[in-house]
Amino acid sequence: MPKYFYLLPVLLMFLTEACSLPLTPSVSPMTPAPAASQTATPTEPAAVPTATIVPLGSPANPVVFALPPSLQPEQIADGKALADGLSRYTGYTIAVTRPNSYADLVADFGKGNAHLAFLPPFAYVDAYQKGYVRAILATQRFGTYVYGAQFIANTRNNFVSYYDELNGQNKADAKTALSQFDGYKPCWDDPLSAAGYVIPLGFLNENGVRTKPPAFVEGHSTVVRSIYAQGICDFGATIIDARQSPAVLEDLPDVTRRVQVIWRIEPLIPYEVVVVASSMPDDLRFTLTQTLAQLTQTAEGQTAMQNIYKIEALQPVNDDAYALFRHYVKTSGLDLSTLFK
Structure with missing residues (x-):
């Protein structure tokens, strides 16, 4: 009898076992691959089961979008x-x-209970400094993604203007222009205003300018009116260019002659910043960034963005874009936790 005849039973046994192996299902790009199973052998103890990591974005571990x-x-x-x-x-x-507040939302990012949100500027700075988030998209309003501020004063106060109205450029550095405000009283918008208080204060502090206690007059137009009227404060800060407000021009047609721009802060203040949790995987972060930006170009996306955030468009961005803003928030010396609610 041929020697191969004795191998036939063994071969049949392997073929039978191979036909009984379970098939591995195909895995879609959005579906986590199933963990490989292990079969214990009689000579080895059974493996101790380990906790399964549920991928972020799966039904059991959804991406939490905080409104x-x-x-x-x-x-x-x-x-x-x-x-x-x-x-x-x-x-x-x-x-x-x-969430009940932006303070709660920042805390949720720290606890892993939020993964995606549109944060107002100061809440973004707080969450970024704590290492909770990273910026992915800038938001557009009024055709811009960032805006600036300006220092103004009444022409009768004899401050020197270092801003060229015709060319739209400053004629000196911040220290030269702002040092003349030392010892004078400012008019600020309100304690939560980026352009009307926090960032201008950051510029004054960085350049060693110490002022008298301020007057918070509530509103950029009100700052302009206060400077125009005199007697309330010596100089102020507003958005660019609050003097051109229709309501102000209607009441004070000569306002641009009576109230002059002393120096302007370049556009560096953001609107809402779209952020994701800093722990979010890169592939998920990239996908959400691209998809959110594309959604604003659809009718449904534009409607939702306008109704919720008053946003016109989104643009990919990273945290470096807001480095100057974060710097002047820091030099303002204000407690971040008091700048948003």
Whole structure:
């Protein structure tokens, strides 16, 4: 009998076992691959099971999209529609939440209970400094992604203007222009205003300018009116160019002659900053960035963005774009936790 005949039973045994092996299902790009199973042998103890890591964006571990705290019911519906669009276009599971305050939202990022949000500027700085978030998109309003500020004074106060109105450029550095305000009283917008208080204060402090206690007059137009009237304060700061407000021009037609720009702060103040949790995987972060930017170009995305955030467009960005803003928030010397609610 041929010697190969004795190998036939062994061969049949291997063929039978091979036919009984389970098939491995194909894995889609958005579906985590199943963990490989292990079969214990009689000579080895059974492996101790380990905890399964559930990928972020899966049904069991959705991306939490935090909406602004102050939304009305109809705006919340728009937020959910935006999340549904994100989920539909990316394949990831997106859940919506609405915190009670931005302070709570920053804390949620720290606890891992939020992964995506549109943060106001000071809340962004706080969350960034704590290492909770990273910026992915800049938001556009009024055709711009950042805006500036200006120092103004009444022409009768004899301050020297270092701003060229015709060319739209400063004629000196900040220290030269702002040192003349030392010992004088400013008019500020309100304690939470970036252009009307925090950033101008940061510039004054960085250049060693010490002023008298300020007057908070509530409103950029009110700052202009206060400077025009005199007797309330010696100089002030506003957005660019608050003197051109229709209401101000109607009441004070000669305002641009009576109130002059002393020096301007270049556009560096952001609107809302779209952020993700700093721990978010790169592939998920990239996908959300691209999809959110594209959603603003659709009718449903534009409607939702306008209704919730009053935003016109989004543009990819990173944290370096806001380095100057964070710097002057720091030099203002103000407690960040008091600048947002």
